[in-house]
Amino acid sequence: MCPRKGIEGETSSDHLASDLSPDPENAKVKANKTPQVLACVAAAFGTLSSGAVNGWSAGTLTSLDADPDITMGTAENAWMASIISVGSLAGSVVAGRVMDKLGRRTTLLAMAPLLLLGWLTMALAPNFAVVLTGRAVCGLATAFLFSTGPVYCSEIPEARMRGRLGSVPSLFITFGVVLSYFAGAFFSWRVSCYVCCAPVLMMFLAMLFAPETPYWLLLKGRREDAEKVLRRLRGPEYNFDDEIEEMERKMTSVGKKMEYRELWRPRTRKPFLISLFMMTLQQVSGGNVLMMYTGTIFLSAGVLNHKLATVYTGIVQIIFTVLCVLLVDHFGRRPFIVLSTSVMGASTIMLGVYYLMKDVVGVAWPSWVPLATVLVAVSGYCLGCRTLPWLLSAELFNTTIRSTANTASLFYNRLLNLIVIQVYPFFAEAAGAYTVFFVHGGLCLLCALGSLLLVPETKGKSLEQIQEFFEGQAAKKSAPDDVEKPSPVGEAAGTGRGNRGFQKDV
Structure with a gap:
């Protein structure tokens, strides 16, 4: 798969970066940043809880x-690490519909007691099966938190702050x-469960004071409430x-009915892929293998x-x-x-070389290696691989399909996570840890190369501008070879700004 180029030789990613420059008038407006930051931090306590689960x-x-x-x-080690993905798979099937029905804020609030139940079940478990059950309940709750948190944090801030605040989750x-690393290092596994309950309570209390997103309020026809929220968030x-x-214009142009088949329509297919x-x-x-098997890998x-x-390892992640x-x-x-992917790939291959020398060649390198x-x-994983997939998944789609697309992406993510985490200990046991890390590296x-060619640059663009860009590409792709077809959305607005300057794909 390669990037499509226009007559002038630019990739579609370059078009998005050059044609959709931020509105200079909006850039001069001084909006109040503090309410936007506090709202996103409140929602992010939910993903803090999810991180502790992971x-x-x-x-x-x-x-x-x-x-x-x-x-x-x-087998027990594999299931203990991967069972949360099973719970996440079950939750991701309905997470999008729930957040569209109840709202982003209400969904986050509703997950607090469920996640608390999971942690307490684990802490009081008399045997392996009950611990596993608690982990599955925690995984179910994280499906909603992983899905709703990034959507909330993409819909709350203005465009120039969305990159930073959208990455907060x-x-x-x-x-x-x-937090879970420290709890595991300094307390017994049962006490660590109680320690990891703290973020759940913090999220619940913080979200009581946070607003619903203006996008969801408009989706429900509550313009007056949306205006109040924007006034509260922007000043x-x-x-x-x-x-x-x-x-409102974008919602009118795409409709308000949420359908999974929308994901494969021309205007949504490319962002979904x-x-x-x-x-x-x-x-x-391989980042999640290192995250979830850290202690056993070092051992x-x-x-x-x-x-x-x-x-x-935890300190490096934070930095x-x-x-x-x-x-x-x-x-x-x-x-x-x-x-991120380049550093991750090179260092993971190096870890494979260490295991090859240790387990096959019989040469013992120093333990600091x-x-x-x-x-x-x-460090490479945290520079982008961990953070930006969630941000891009939340900002590439139009408002009416955003929660559905995020849910579908989450389901796919959790399915891959289940496979990778479940397979790792058996793969390492059968083929050697060096083989595992060579494959991941x-x-x-390869993903680094794919990212360079395929990933669009959305820095500083509003959600509506990003949407118009992909709609314009879909419109021109279906146009005759010698006709530049403007975006239907651009025509309706009288601007066509999302598509001006684009050439037909070849």
Whole structure:
């Protein structure tokens, strides 16, 4: 698959970056940033809880192995790490419809008691089966949190802040993972469950004071409420008339009925395929293997203090995820994705070389080598692979299909996650850990090339501009060879700004 080029030789990604420049008038408007930041942080506590669920196995599998009441083996380790993906698969089937029916805010609030139930079930479990049941309940809740949090944080902020604030949920996933690492390193696995309950309560309390998104309110025909929310988020002096009219115009042009078949219509097909590619990239990179089997990987690699090494891994995750969040609106999405996958691929292959020398050749390298290699791999993963797939999945689609598309992407992501996490211990046992990491590293480098060629740059663009870009591409693709067909949306608006300057794809 290669990028389509116009007559002038530019890729579609370059067109999006050049033709859809931010509106200079909007750039001069001083909106109040604080309410937007607080609302996104409130929602992000949900993904912090999800991160704790995801990272819990990394710091506690060795503790579970030592518990006389819990019988653990290769299969049990695999299920303990991957069962949350089974719960997520079940939840992702309905997550989009639930958030469109109840609203983004209400969906987040409703997940707090469910996730709390999962953690308490695990903490009080008398045997392996009950621990697994609690993990599955937690996985079910994370499907809604993973799906709703990024959508909420893409619909709350103005365009110039959406890159940073849209990445906050992924940043908080990292915080949650690190919280579970610390809990596993310094407490027993049962006590760690109680520690990981804290973000659930924080999310519930914070979301009580957060508003619903203006996009969802408009979707339900509640313009007056949407105006109140925008006034609250942007400030009383901010003129949001153009912003809200643009939202309504786009909803009118695409309709308000949510259908899964919309994902394969010309105007939505390309962003949907890009979203699926990003989810594939995230899972095949091997980052989640390193996240969820951190302790056992360090133990098998001969790292002396695997619990302390796990804590180091968590600290590195925070540093590089913060860097990504702070810089993504300055440098753009695509450069971070390419850099992230390249670093991840090279360092994962290096980890495979270490295991090959240790297990096959019989040459023992110093124990700091696997530690350093994993830390570099994790830093690369957090620079983009962890964060940006969720951001792009939330911002590539129009408002009426956004939750549906996000749900479909989440289902695909969780299915891949289940396969990768479930297969890893058996694959490593049968073919050697070096084979596993060679495969992940090679796939990661291929994804770096694919990202360079295929991923569009959406930095500084409004959700409506991004949507008009893909609609314009779909319109011209169906036009005669010698006619440049304007976007129907552009015609309706009297501008066609999303498609001006585009040439027919060849």
